[in-house]
Amino acid sequence: xxxxxxxxxxxxxxxxxxxxxxxxxxxxxxxxxNSEYVAIPLLAIAIAAAxxxxxxxxxxxxxxxxxxxxxxxxxxxxxxxxxxxxxSAPLILTALAVAIPARIGLIMIGGExxxxxxxxxxxxxxxxxxxxxxxxxxxxxxxxxxxxVGGFWVGVAGFLRxxxxxxxxxxxxxxxxxxxxxxxxxxxxALRDLSNPNKPSTRPLGDAYxxxxxxxxxxxxxxxxxxxxxxxxxxxxxxTTFGFAARVTGGNYRAALAQGLPVGKLIVACSCIAGACAGxxxxxxxxxxxxxxxASLAAGYGFTGILVSFLARHNPLVIPPVAILFGGIVAAGGxxxxxxxxxxxxxxxxxxxxxxxxxxxxxxxxxxSIFKPxxxxxxx
Amino acid sequence: xxxxxxxxxxxxxxGAIRVSxxxxxxxxxxxxxxxxxxxxxGLEGTLVMGAMVAYAASYHTGSPWLGVxxxxxxxxALGAMHGxxxxxxxxxxxxxxxxxxxxxxGLAFFFGKPYIQPTAPRLDSIPxxxxxxxxxxxxxxxxxxxxxxxxxxxxxLAWALRNTRWGLVVRTVGDSAPAARAMGISVNLVxxxxxxxxxxxxxxxxxxxxLSYPGSxxxxxxxxxxxxxxxxxxxARWSPxxxxxxxxxxxxxxxxxxxLQSIGVTQGYYFFNAAxxxxxxxxxxxxxxxxxxxxxxxxELSMAK
Numbered sequence: 001x002x003x004x005x006x007x008x009x010x011x012x013x014x015x016x017x018x019x020x021x022x023x024x025x026x027x028x029x030x031x032x033x034n035s036e037y038v039a040i041p042l043l044a045i046a047i048a049a050a051x052x053x054x055x056x057x058x059x060x061x062x063x064x065x066x067x068x069x070x071x072x073x074x075x076x077x078x079x080x081x082x083x084x085x086x087x088s089a090p091l092i093l094t095a096l097a098v099a100i101p102a103r104i105g106l107i108m109i110g111g112e113x114x115x116x117x118x119x120x121x122x123x124x125x126x127x128x129x130x131x132x133x134x135x136x137x138x139x140x141x142x143x144x145x146x147x148x149v150g151g152f153w154v155g156v157a158g159f160l161r162x163x164x165x166x167x168x169x170x171x172x173x174x175x176x177x178x179x180x181x182x183x184x185x186x187x188x189x190a191l192r193d194l195s196n197p198n199k200p201s202t203r204p205l206g207d208a209y210x211x212x213x214x215x216x217x218x219x220x221x222x223x224x225x226x227x228x229x230x231x232x233x234x235x236x237x238x239x240t241t242f243g244f245a246a247r248v249t250g251g252n253y254r255a256a257l258a259q260g261l262p263v264g265k266l267i268v269a270c271s272c273i274a275g276a277c278a279g280x281x282x283x284x285x286x287x288x289x290x291x292x293x294x295a296s297l298a299a300g301y302g303f304t305g306i307l308v309s310f311l312a313r314h315n316p317l318v319i320p321p322v323a324i325l326f327g328g329i330v331a332a333g334g335x336x337x338x339x340x341x342x343x344x345x346x347x348x349x350x351x352x353x354x355x356x357x358x359x360x361x362x363x364x365x366x367x368x369s370i371f372k373p374x375x376x377x378x379x380x
Numbered sequence: 381x382x383x384x385x386x387x388x389x390x391x392x393x394x395g396a397i398r399v400s401x402x403x404x405x406x407x408x409x410x411x412x413x414x415x416x417x418x419x420x421x422g423l424e425g426t427l428v429m430g431a432m433v434a435y436a437a438s439y440h441t442g443s444p445w446l447g448v449x450x451x452x453x454x455x456x457a458l459g460a461m462h463g464x465x466x467x468x469x470x471x472x473x474x475x476x477x478x479x480x481x482x483x484x485x486g487l488a489f490f491f492g493k494p495y496i497q498p499t500a501p502r503l504d505s506i507p508x509x510x511x512x513x514x515x516x517x518x519x520x521x522x523x524x525x526x527x528x529x530x531x532x533x534x535x536x537l538a539w540a541l542r543n544t545r546w547g548l549v550v551r552t553v554g555d556s557a558p559a560a561r562a563m564g565i566s567v568n569l570v571x572x573x574x575x576x577x578x579x580x581x582x583x584x585x586x587x588x589x590x591l592s593y594p595g596s597x598x599x600x601x602x603x604x605x606x607x608x609x610x611x612x613x614x615x616a617r618w619s620p621x622x623x624x625x626x627x628x629x630x631x632x633x634x635x636x637x638x639x640l641q642s643i644g645v646t647q648g649y650y651f652f653n654a655a656x657x658x659x660x661x662x663x664x665x666x667x668x669x670x671x672x673x674x675x676x677x678x679x680e681l682s683m684a685k
Contacts, residue, residue, distance in 0.1 A: 107474055165670040169421065169474055170611050174657050174664075177604045181654035188650065303482060310475070345489030352483025356465065359476045363468035 029373050036371035041311055044361035048354040055349070061340055073335035074328025081328075082218040086289075088327030089219075090115065092226035092319055093281035094305025096233060097154065097274040099314040101168070103237055104270045105250035110157055110172030111278040112302025113179030114150035118279025119286040120183040121149040123202045123293035124191060126209055135208050142209075143283045150279020151272040153179060158271025162264040168271075180298050187294055201294035211288040222284030227320055229277060234316040246270055278302060300348075304330065307355045326351070387516055388639045394520025395635020396628050397527055398593040402427065402602075404530040404627035405585030406609035407616065408537060409459075409578035411623050414613055415541060416574040417554035417567075417680025420462050421477025423582040424606030425484020426455045430586025432492035435597035439500035444591050447500070448526070451587035452580040458484055459579020463572035473682055481606075495597050503591045524592045526584070530624070533581065537620040550574060554678035582606065608660045615663045617676040633659045 053063035074084045094111035101108035122142040129138045157175055160166040186192075188200040196204075211221050237243035246266050249256040256263050281301065286293050308326055312318035333347045366372075406423050413420045430451035438447030462480050466473040509521030541547035553560040553570045560567050589605075590597045612630060616622035637652030667674065 107472075107478070109478060160665060160668075163670055164665050165668040165673075166664045167611075167614075167668075169478070170607060171661060171664060173607055174604070174611070174661050177657045178654050178661070181650050181657070185650035185654075306478060307482070343490050343493040345486050345493070348482065348486030349490050352479060352486040355479035356461075356476070356483050359471060359479050360465050360468065362470050362472070365470060 033371060033373060036365065036368070037313055039371070040361050040364050041313070041358060043364075044358040045311075045354060047361075048350075048357040051357065052350050052353055055353075061342065065340060066336065069336050069339055070329055070332045073332025079218070080331065084324060084328040084331045085217075085219045085223050086327075087331045088320070088323040089222035089226050090281040090285055090301040091305050091308050091323035091327055091330075092230060093222070093277045093284075094302045095308035095312065095319045095323055096226075096229060096316060097278035097281075097302070098306050098309035099312065099316055099319060100233060100237070100270050100274045100277070101154075101158065102309065102314040103243075103250050104246045104267055105253060106158065106161060106267065106271070107169045108154060108157060108172045108271060108274055109169055109306050110154050110175050110275070110302075111281075111305050112298060112300070113172070113176030114153045114275040114278035115282040115285065115302050116176075116183050116297045117153050117179040117282070118146035118150035118275075119282025119290075119297045120186070120202070120293040121279075122146040122283045123205065123286045124186075126205050126287075127191075127203050130203075130206055130209060138209060139211060139287065142287060143280060146279040146283035146286075147276035148279070150282060151274075151276035154275025154278065155268055155272040158268045161271075162267045176302070180295075183293065183297070184295065193292070199294055199296075201292045204292045205287060206291075209287065210291060211284060220284060220288035222281070222288055225280065225284070226323075229280075230316040230319055233273070233277075237316065242266075242269075278305075304351060307351055307358075310355065311358060384643045387643050390514070390516045390520045391639035391642050392632050392635045394516075394522070395639055396631035397520075397523055398631070399634040400627040400631025401524060401527045401530055401588045401592070402585040402605055403609050403612060403630050404527075404534070404624055405588065406582045406606050407612045407623040407627055408530065408534055408620055409455075409581030409585070410610050410613045411578075411616070411618055411620055412537060412550070412581070413459075413571075413575050413578035414681060415554045415618060415678055416550045416571045417557065417678050418463075418466060418473050418571045418575060419477060419610070419682060420459065420480075420575055420578060421474055421607070421610060422458065422462050422480025422484060423477075423578070423610060424602065424604065425481040425488070426458045426579050426582040427586040427589070427606040428488040428602050429458060429484045430455045430583030431590035431601050432488040432495065432586075432597055433583070434587030435500050435590040436492070436495050438502070438591055439495060439498055442501055444501050444503045447591055448503070448584055448587040451583040453583070455579040455581070455583020455586070456576045457579070459576040459582070460572065462579070463575030466575075467568035467572060489599055492597055492599075496599075500591070500597075502595050503588075505592070524588065526588050526592065529584075530627075534620040534624045541620070551678075554680050557680055582609075585609075604657060608656060611660045611664055614674060614677075615667055617674065618678060619676070630656055630659065 056063045056066055073080055075081050094115060097111035097114060098108060122145055125145045126138060126142050153175055154172060157168050157172040160171055161168040187202060191202050193201050193203045213220055214224055237247065245256070245261045248259070249261060249263055249266050253263070282297060285297055290296055304326055308319060308322045312322045329347055329350065333344065336342055336346060337344050406427055410420060410423055433454040434447035434451035437450035438444045458480060462476060465471060465476050503524055503526065505522040505524045507518070507521070508523050509518035512518055541551060549565055549570060552563065553565060553567050557567045589601050594601065608630065612626045613623060616626040634656045636655050637649055640652065641649065
């Protein structure tokens with residue numbers, strides 16, 4: 001920006017002091033402006049929590065009990081917190097599957113389908129390898145397979161968006177239903193493990209092919225890979241020309257076209273990255289939790305991931321803390337169900353309520369002068 | 381062999397009529413909402429909510445038609461919620477739709493848990509196959525009155541949109557909000573009303589699911605019908621009458637699997653279950669275009685911009 005012509009600078013820039021003092025006030029200014037993006041989502045969560053408390057009171061349950069069970073079931077002890085971290089791993093990855101397309105201007109909600117198909121593909125690939133290849137070779141192959149299949153699945157929605165103008169929100173959700181149907185088709189048919197009569201599943205991977213825990217914890221490696229991907233994708237979005245081009249496309253599609261950016265490739269690439277993240281979540285669900293592919297893969301992580309990404313304002317670095325919060329709520333779901341006699345959909349109601357209030361809070365941006373730079377305050 | 385084909389075709393006819401009804405109601409509701417320039421993706425949640433409320437109301441009152449009414453009221457409430465939130469500046473109607481879908485489904489499962497076991501009185505069908513001796517045809521022509529209600533709603537909606545003052549107001553708001561404002565029309569109020577009425581219709585569609593076909597309440601009742609109906613409106617190019625044709629086509633696609641099962645073909649059950657989704661996707665690919673927006677699309681739709 002240093003070589004930009006002086007005329008391009010706004011009036012407020014010219015009135016700012018120069019030198020180290022400027023750097024300091026610039027930092028304070030950015031803090032002030034950016035704190036709006038923290039304060040408003042927090043306010044939204046607070047309002048949603050208050051509404052949910054009223055809801056619980058209306059049906060004769062205690063909100064205090066609810067909070068204490070969330071704390072006990074999700075965060076209170078080392079055991080429950082590790083369980084929470086474990087549950088947050090797929091949420092981090094499926095939230096990335098929403099966040100990356102969101103930065104290029106797409107509302108992609110096909111994470112659940114990519115998770116299911118990715119996990120299924122990993123399990124299918126593993127079956128002929130059991131006992132043939134060592135786990136250190138087989139597991140990366142399975143993870144790669146899950147990412148390729150997941151990436152392809154969401155990539156299709158991105159490609160259709162660019163090439164045919166098909167609404168990506170609807171098509172990605174349709175692809176989710178199709179993906180779940182494909183898995184059920186095989187799991188209840190050709191690839192069913194006949195020795196397991198209780199639940200249609202693929203053959204088990206066996207202990208050797210299970211992903212282990214992070215040393216010193218009870219948390220599987222999916223969590224670490226989720227954090228790593230958040231950092232890598234943040235750098236990709238914010239520090240590379242690819243990320244810059246993607247954000248330009250998301251900000252103004254026509255300007256990106258006029259600049260000659262490869263819009264189609266960018267859209268498909270972002271969609272594929274998104275699907276690969278969700279596919280990886282499926283791999284970890286199969287290879288670290290379930291041990292086989294079955295209908296339990298469609299547990300709704302892909303849908304909670306949408307909420308996580310929106311709460312994090314599609315910023316990969318903010319996704320992990322938000323995912324941990326919701327991982328805790330999901331982890332405490334069973335305890336709430338048993339101790340308070342509430343249906344299993346309680347968590348879903350809470351999530352839906354937070355989501356609705358959060359999106360409603362979008363209207364508050366720019367309304368509070370406390371977040372505006374001093375020079376802008378007098379303007380209407 | 382030809383007997384088997386005939387059986388499948390008759391079963392598909394009956395299936396098309398049965399399966400198409402919820403599609404039809406949701407599509408008509410969405411059609412009205414989109415005509416005013418707003419998209420409500422949350423109708424999947426409204427559909428499930430309508431199914432649950434209808435079943436519960438029918439169980440408690442003993443009258444399935446009161447159940448249908450209750451489902452419509454619940455759908456209106458969800459529609460009004462979507463409509464009023466999207467009336468605020470800077471709020472994205474597609475994203476709110478996703479949130480309302482999750483919220484509606486969550487609420488329906490939450491309150492619907494006690495109603496999975498008991499049996500509620502269902503809507504009676506009209507035996508239109510009385511003239512035939514063919515058992516299959518008789519059962520295929522057991523048509524629910526809601527099917528005809530849906531067709532009447534489509535005709536009234538088509539007429540009203542074209543010929544009444546209200547229809548003109550809705551179309552103007554949908555095609556150009558500035559023009560509507562210049563005429564002194566409250567854009568947000570019109571959209572709130574169309575979304576509310578759209579929610580009512582989607583709720584009634586849900587009532588059909590739980591009170592007629594499949595005719596029970598459980599958590600797997602709807603998987604994407606509400607969403608497919610939204611896609612169907614694009615295919616029907618925002619015409620209520622074409623929404624009916626499109627719903628029948630989707631109903632037939634949805635009936636392939638059960639029809640084949642009726643003659644003992646059980647292979648590929650899950651594939652045929654997926655047929656409506658695949659058909660929706662193919663139709664969306666065929667009718668969309670990268671370079672220009674769809675024909676007859678209301679100009680204010682966020683999908684059009």
